[in-house]
Amino acid sequence: MKLLILAIFAIAAASAVENYDGPEWQPIDWSKVVPASELPSTWEGTAYEKFAINPNPRTSRIVGGYEVVPHSHQYQVYLVVQLLIFASTCGGSLISHTVVLSAAHCFTNARSVTIVAGAHNIQQIEPTQQRRSVDATGFRVHPEYNRVNVLNDIATIIVPTPFVPDAFVQVIRIAPANAPSFVGFTAQSTGWGRVADGQTGSDVLRGVTNTIINNSICAETYGNVSINPNVICIDTTGGRGVCQGDSGGPLTVNENGRLQIGVVSFGHSSGCQSGFPHVFERISSHRDWLDRNMS
Numbered sequence: 001m002k003l004l005i006l007a008i009f010a011i012a013a014a015s016a017v018e019n020y021d022g023p024e025w026q027p028i029d030w031s032k033v034v035p036a037s038e039l040p041s042t043w044e045g046t047a048y049e050k051f052a053i054n055p056n057p058r059t060s061r062i063v064g065g066y067e068v069v070p071h072s073h074q075y076q077v078y079l080v081v082q083l084l085i086f087a088s089t090c091g092g093s094l095i096s097h098t099v100v101l102s103a104a105h106c107f108t109n110a111r112s113v114t115i116v117a118g119a120h121n122i123q124q125i126e127p128t129q130q131r132r133s134v135d136a137t138g139f140r141v142h143p144e145y146n147r148v149n150v151l152n153d154i155a156t157i158i159v160p161t162p163f164v165p166d167a168f169v170q171v172i173r174i175a176p177a178n179a180p181s182f183v184g185f186t187a188q189s190t191g192w193g194r195v196a197d198g199q200t201g202s203d204v205l206r207g208v209t210n211t212i213i214n215n216s217i218c219a220e221t222y223g224n225v226s227i228n229p230n231v232i233c234i235d236t237t238g239g240r241g242v243c244q245g246d247s248g249g250p251l252t253v254n255e256n257g258r259l260q261i262g263v264v265s266f267g268h269s270s271g272c273q274s275g276f277p278h279v280f281e282r283i284s285s286h287r288d289w290l291d292r293n294m295s
């Protein structure tokens, strides 16, 4: 896939979560959850040879990473996006108590979304979790999102009932408009996506660290239309990186604490672990748009 771009995935046979009846708890019907990367609508009109998912993927999830210390990434959220019949999953981050940041491609044909904050094992009923359901009126998809070349792949969700900050649910700082390129920095990605090409998503939150590379190197793989100054690329040597299911999730660096600098967007159709760079939307390039789409 381009990677994933689509990365989404998910699936799972059954879950006790459906039986929970607490307040603000949105049940997830796992039987209807499929990787967005498997939805034809995700690929309509795209430069398929570059971005499409490999029909026989060999490996995929946060790939080559590790399970994070539970609740050490309190800004990470899990999204179950309701489509007409099926649902798909993505990652996201809390950038205020009423705003989730994610990727535009997660919202193709979306009708509503269930946001899960404070989670570690997404298949369990964790008392730390806070859930909110938001219909399409709360979606702010970048108006210049271009699915052919996957440009401006960024979106926010406005949450009517604020998340309540606690030890498990916290906001992350996002990069300012004048942030550096971050080339050479070590960055971390997190998500519940596939752990290897061809596998399903992870139950527990995983992370991986990679080196940020110059966009001109990245453009050798994807061309200079999809790779413009508004994206960030990482080196994936060693089969480490993001995968289906991680889309929309955060790329962070440590700069006086954790700072989000990117949003998971896409990878290569030959698989998450094929060694090609993975691509993120660059937050500093979108600060004006983000600041205007926080409500």
Ligand SMILES: *[C@@H]1O[C@H](CO)[C@@H](O)[C@H](O)[C@H]1NC(C)=O
Residues within 6 Å of the ligand: 181, 183, 214, 215, 216
């Ligand atoms: C990226 O590479 C190009 C071409 O070699 C170079 O001109 C540019 O300064 C580099 N950018 C950074 C941030 O290293």
Ligand SMILES: *[C@@H]1O[C@H](CO)[C@@H](O)[C@H](O)[C@H]1NC(C)=O
Residues within 6 Å of the ligand: 224
């Ligand atoms: C983009 O790539 C095309 C084809 O390789 C090349 O002709 C063009 O000069 C490049 N544009 C930029 C801005 O690098």
